[in-house]
Amino acid sequence: MNYCSSCGATVTLRVPEGDVLPRYVCDRCGTIHYINPKMVIGALADWEGKVLLCRRAIEPRLGKWTLPAGFMEMAETTAEAALRETQEEACARVELIDLYTLVNVPHIGQVHMFYRARLPAPVFAAGTESLEVALFDEADIPWGEIAFRSIVLTLRQFFEDRATGQFQFRTYDLPPLGQY
Amino acid sequence: MNYCSSCGATVTLRVPEGDVLPRYVCDRCGTIHYINPKMVIGALADWEGKVLLCRRAIEPRLGKWTLPAGFMEMAETTAEAALRETQEEACARVELIDLYTLVNVPHIGQVHMFYRARLPAPVFAAGTESLEVALFDEADIPWGEIAFRSIVLTLRQFFEDRATGQFQFRTYDLPPLGQY
Numbered sequence: 001m002n003y004c005s006s007c008g009a010t011v012t013l014r015v016p017e018g019d020v021l022p023r024y025v026c027d028r029c030g031t032i033h034y035i036n037p038k039m040v041i042g043a044l045a046d047w048e049g050k051v052l053l054c055r056r057a058i059e060p061r062l063g064k065w066t067l068p069a070g071f072m073e074m075a076e077t078t079a080e081a082a083l084r085e086t087q088e089e090a091c092a093r094v095e096l097i098d099l100y101t102l103v104n105v106p107h108i109g110q111v112h113m114f115y116r117a118r119l120p121a122p123v124f125a126a127g128t129e130s131l132e133v134a135l136f137d138e139a140d141i142p143w144g145e146i147a148f149r150s151i152v153l154t155l156r157q158f159f160e161d162r163a164t165g166q167f168q169f170r171t172y173d174l175p176p177l178g179q180y
Numbered sequence: 181m182n183y184c185s186s187c188g189a190t191v192t193l194r195v196p197e198g199d200v201l202p203r204y205v206c207d208r209c210g211t212i213h214y215i216n217p218k219m220v221i222g223a224l225a226d227w228e229g230k231v232l233l234c235r236r237a238i239e240p241r242l243g244k245w246t247l248p249a250g251f252m253e254m255a256e257t258t259a260e261a262a263l264r265e266t267q268e269e270a271c272a273r274v275e276l277i278d279l280y281t282l283v284n285v286p287h288i289g290q291v292h293m294f295y296r297a298r299l300p301a302p303v304f305a306a307g308t309e310s311l312e313v314a315l316f317d318e319a320d321i322p323w324g325e326i327a328f329r330s331i332v333l334t335l336r337q338f339f340e341d342r343a344t345g346q347f348q349f350r351t352y353d354l355p356p357l358g359q360y
Binding site: 001002003004005006007008010011018021024033034035036037038039071072073074075076077078079080098099102104106107109111128169171173 | 181182183184185186187188190191198201204213214215216217218219251252253254255256257258259260278279282284286287289291308349351353
């Protein structure tokens with residue numbers, strides 16, 4: 001950030017009075033520009049025991065597999081974001097069950113959340129951000145080709161919980177790894 | 181938003197190519213400025229059955245009672261945010277139990293989350309954003325003087341769950357009301 005988005009003057013990174021963290025403060029109008037973490041919301045949808053995955057057509061992790069997910073928009077709920085992203089990336093209308101995982105990714109200022117969902121029929125297609133969309137049995141999940149660690153955690157928890165029949169909401173924290 | 185925070189030129193609100201929503205796009209460098217919902221994170225801490233509340237020293241809802249909570253910062257986890265806000269607003273060191281409620285407030289672009297927590301000893305004080313901090317028995321909660329609806333929901337769920345001994349994570353969506 002170099003300029004004030006409100007008045008166009010330059011900004012300086014400094015700790016405002018009464019605050020404890022440095023913020024971008026406008027040198028002219030004094031507006032304090034806060035930068036906060038973003039939410040990435042998605043869905044783990046299954047149809048007859050198979051899980052819906054999308055192969056990414058965009059960076060980062062182009063060509064890798066992911067659950068349909070994306071940045072939450074203003075004026076929507078977390079559930080609406082999960083439904084919209086599944087529609088956009090997998091052209092699939094799913095029924096949400098409940099919020100299933102929350103994964104902190106503090107080194108990139110993100111919180112990922114995934115809903116469990118039902119795909120009522122095997123109807124889906126690649127959206128513009130997907131190269132292909134497919135249903136996978138547990139044995140066929142391309143574990144080495146999953147785009148993000150939060151997806152790996154969510155899929156692993158799903159198969160573990162499914163084995164016991166007890167699905168439970170859980171939170172995770174991801175440290176920086178530089179791997180993926 | 182009137183100016184590009186990157187290069188200082190004017191911005192135009194329009195739908196970028198390949199997008200479906202209007203964004204602020206820089207007229208000179210083309211940077212797309214996304215605006216996303218923010219997270220407000222707090223804690224419901226109890227000591228011997230009493231709940232820790234703070235009376236707000238700042239707007240909005242100055243003078244009303246709240247759970248310690250505030251905007252999540254970059255580079256922290258949701259749990260770290262809950263601990264930090266409780267320290268800042270109630271000068272209290274609590275032990276988090278688990279994430280307890282997630283409340284969507286889409287009309288103001290916020291998601292509120294509250295952790296359940298233990299206050300190991302009745303040690304607390306008013307931080308700079310609080311007029312006073314106090315422990316309340318269920319019968320003494322000032323229901324008509326609670327600052328935000330997400331706090332009311334979280335407190336109500338806590339006392340309901342405590343009556344059954346079964347605490348469970350839940351999500352809520354708040355519609356616009358104009359009340360509080």
